[in-house]
Every structure is written in structure tokens, then in C-alpha cells.
Amino acid sequence: MTEDYFVFFASCMPVYGRNGITICDTQYGEIHWFPHDLQPLIESIDKRIPIIEMKKKFSDSDDGLEQFLDHFSNKKLGFYTKNPNVFPKLSMDWYHPSKVTNAIIDFDTCSTHKIEHIIDALDHLLCPHIQIRYFQQVNKESIIDQLISVKGSSVNSIDIVLTHPGNLSIDDLKTIYASYSQINSFTLFNAEDDRIVDDVPFLLSYMKREITNEKSCGLITENHFSSNIKLFTESIDFNNCLNRKVSIDRTGAIKNCPSMETSYGTVPTTNLLDVIDLVLNNPVTKIKKTEIQECDSCEYRMVCTDCRAYVDNPADIYSKPLKCGYNPVTTEWADWSTNTLKEKAIKFYQLDNSN
Numbered sequence: 001m002t003e004d005y006f007v008f009f010a011s012c013m014p015v016y017g018r019n020g021i022t023i024c025d026t027q028y029g030e031i032h033w034f035p036h037d038l039q040p041l042i043e044s045i046d047k048r049i050p051i052i053e054m055k056k057k058f059s060d061s062d063d064g065l066e067q068f069l070d071h072f073s074n075k076k077l078g079f080y081t082k083n084p085n086v087f088p089k090l091s092m093d094w095y096h097p098s099k100v101t102n103a104i105i106d107f108d109t110c111s112t113h114k115i116e117h118i119i120d121a122l123d124h125l126l127c128p129h130i131q132i133r134y135f136q137q138v139n140k141e142s143i144i145d146q147l148i149s150v151k152g153s154s155v156n157s158i159d160i161v162l163t164h165p166g167n168l169s170i171d172d173l174k175t176i177y178a179s180y181s182q183i184n185s186f187t188l189f190n191a192e193d194d195r196i197v198d199d200v201p202f203l204l205s206y207m208k209r210e211i212t213n214e215k216s217c218g219l220i221t222e223n224h225f226s227s228n229i230k231l232f233t234e235s236i237d238f239n240n241c242l243n244r245k246v247s248i249d250r251t252g253a254i255k256n257c258p259s260m261e262t263s264y265g266t267v268p269t270t271n272l273l274d275v276i277d278l279v280l281n282n283p284v285t286k287i288k289k290t291e292i293q294e295c296d297s298c299e300y301r302m303v304c305t306d307c308r309a310y311v312d313n314p315a316d317i318y319s320k321p322l323k324c325g326y327n328p329v330t331t332e333w334a335d336w337s338t339n340t341l342k343e344k345a346i347k348f349y350q351l352d353n354s355n
């Protein structure tokens with residue numbers, strides 16, 4: 001060890017939980033978990049304490065310190081240097097030029113709202129990302145027709161969720177994609193098995209889960225974590241699901257999220273642009289992970305998308321997401337749906353096995 005300092009890469013940021021620590025690599029999207037015992041060492045590195053000082057502080061074994069630093073280095077979390085000051089930390093400011101950054105638009109067999117009116121409004125708001133969820137069987141031609149309004153709009157990323165994919169083949173999905181290269185992903189539920197298809201130019205996931213409506217949203221698992229600088233910084237000051245989000249539910253109601261009760265009117269009777277400030281200024285959009293019970297002491301809080309529609313205590317908007325089975329005290333995962341402490345809330349939201 002000839003260098004004076006060990007420094008974490010700017011994109012690798014420690015998050016301290018009650019009994020675990022994550023180092024979130026926001027460049028490569030990886031999450032490295034460490035036990036709570038390592039907090040003094042990780043904090044010292046993060047504060048850029050010279051190695052010689054750390055040796056005094058953790059005097060039990062120089063070899064032990066070297067092994068840990070080498071481990072962090074091998075994992076590409078940091079590096080040795082003589083000049084830490086030439087490696088500034090990343091700004092934690094979150095900025096996005098769009099008034100709305102993401103929207104959910106739901107449809108089922110009874111829906112009468114037209115996507116073109118909604119896309120027109122979203123274009124005014126410079127919205128770059130939409131998720132369209134079809135809770136009914138829909139064919140290739142309908143999807144292609146429906147998406148015409150997206151062409152030339154601000155929308156440059158589309159996720160499509162199909163709960164009843166019927167006979168839609170991979171070739172059909174490729175045909176849809178050929179018309180709309182903005183499509184980022186297709187997720188098909190009620191499939192025969194869970195699988196991800198690799199050899200297509202979009203993300204294609206088949207899921208066995210049987211879902212029929214918006215109540216299936218809000219699930220939190222390790223697979224849902226996302227380590228990126230946008231989510232990390234947005235999570236500091238805002239609710240990382242609802243910030244700058246607008247939704248149109250299956251009935252055409254304008255909401256923060258399709259699973260929430262509050263409606264700001266129904267399209268097209270209500271112009272989305274007339275109510276958008278009310279949607280975006282709902283206080284729920286400002287609830288941060290550090291204000292939420294249990295999440296405030298969870299090491300995954302900066303990579304975990306929140307849910308405010310389904311919470312452990314429906315009377316307390318600051319309670320933990322209902323569909324999370326992680327316990328930051330034991331650092332163990334369990335099935336949330338069989339947790340007896342959650343029974344009351346599951347009943348309140350009328351969730352069943354498919355949700």
C-alpha cells in the first residue's frame with residue numbers, strides 16, 4: 001500500500017441502514033451489501049481519512065484493513081490515490097427540465113378515454129416517459145393505431161404492460177417496435193413461465209403472475225431495486241414514485257397514481273393541463289424515504305422505489321410500503337402477503353393472491 005488514501009468512486013455511494021450498509025454503484029447499477037460492523041471503516045473511507053490514520057483507528061490488524069481496502073478495490077468501488085481532492089464527490093442536486101417526467105395510462109375493456117388527448121397534454125409538459133397498461137386483451141393493430149399520437153411528441157420512452165397478452169407473439173411485438181422505436185419494454189403477465197427474452201431490441205419479460213388490475217402495483221423486491229444517479233438524487237428530496245408523475249386510470253380519472261382515491265377530474269371533460277399543478281403539488285409527492293417508517297433506517301432506501309398507495313397502516317401515509325417484505329432490523333426478507341401484521345391493510349385494500 002504505497003498511496004496515502006483510499007477513495008470511493010464518486011458514483012459509488014454508501015447508504016447506512018440500521019443493521020446493514022449498501023454501497024450503491026450508480027454507474028454500473030450494482031448494489032453491494034455489507035454488515036453494520038463495517039460502518040466505522042466505510043464512513044472513514046467516505047470521509048477520506050488518510051490510510052495511516054485509519055491504521056491507528058482500526059489497529060487490530062493492518063492486514064485486515066488492507067484486505068478490506070483491496071476487496072473494495074477489486075469490486076471496483078474505489079481506488080488508492082495520493083490526491084483525493086482532485087476527485088470531487090458528485091452533486092446530489094436533482095434537476096429535470098420537464099414539468100412531468102413520467103405518466104401511467106391505463107386501459108381496460110370499459111375505457112373510453114383516447115390516448116391522443118393525453119399525449120397532447122403530456123407533450124406540452126415535456127413528458128419523456130410513459131407506461132401504458134392494458135388490463136384487457138389487445139391486438140397488435142390496436143396498439144400500433146393507438147401509439148400514432150406518440151410520434152413527434154416529447155415521449156421518448158414507452159413501457160407497455162399487457163396483462164392478457166392472448167395470442168400476441170414475439171413477432172407481433174417486433175412489428176409494434178418497428179413502428180415505435182421509443183418502446184423500451186414489453187412486460188407480459190399471465191404467462192406460462194417467468195422468463196426474459198434476450199434476442200430482441202427491447203426489454204421483453206414474461207411473468208407468470210396473474211394480474212387483472214392496478215392493485216398489483218407497488219410490489220417491492222430486490223429485483224425492483226435500481227441503482228442509478230437519477231433515482232438516488234430524486235429520493236433525497238421527493239417521493240421517488242410520485243414526484244412529477246401523473247396518471248390516467250382505467251376510467252379516465254386523472255390521479256397521482258391509478259391506485260389512489262383522489263381524482264382531479266376525468267379526461268376529456270377535464271383538461272389535464274388545467275389540473276396538473278394540483279396533481280404535482282399533492283403533498284404525497286414530497287414524502288421522502290427518510291420520512292417513512294422503517295424505510296428511514298433501511299440501507300436500500302436510495303435504490304428502492306416507494307409506494308404510497310398501499311401502506312402498512314392506511315390511516316398513516318408515513319407508514320412502510322405494504323408490499324415490502326424486508327426487515328431492516330433483521331436484514332431478512334419474508335413474504336409480505338403472509339405477514340399477520342399486514343392482514344388488516346390487505347383486507348382494507350381488498351387485495352387478493354394476485355395482487
Ligand code: SF4
Pocket residue numbers: 217218219241242257258259260306307308309310
Ligand atoms: S404509488 Fe404504488 S401503486 Fe402507485 S404507481 Fe407508485 S408503486 Fe404503483
Ligand code: SF4
Pocket residue numbers: 220289294295296298299300301304305320321324325326327328
Ligand atoms: S420499502 Fe422501505 S424497508 Fe422495504 S426495501 Fe424499500 S426502503 Fe427498505
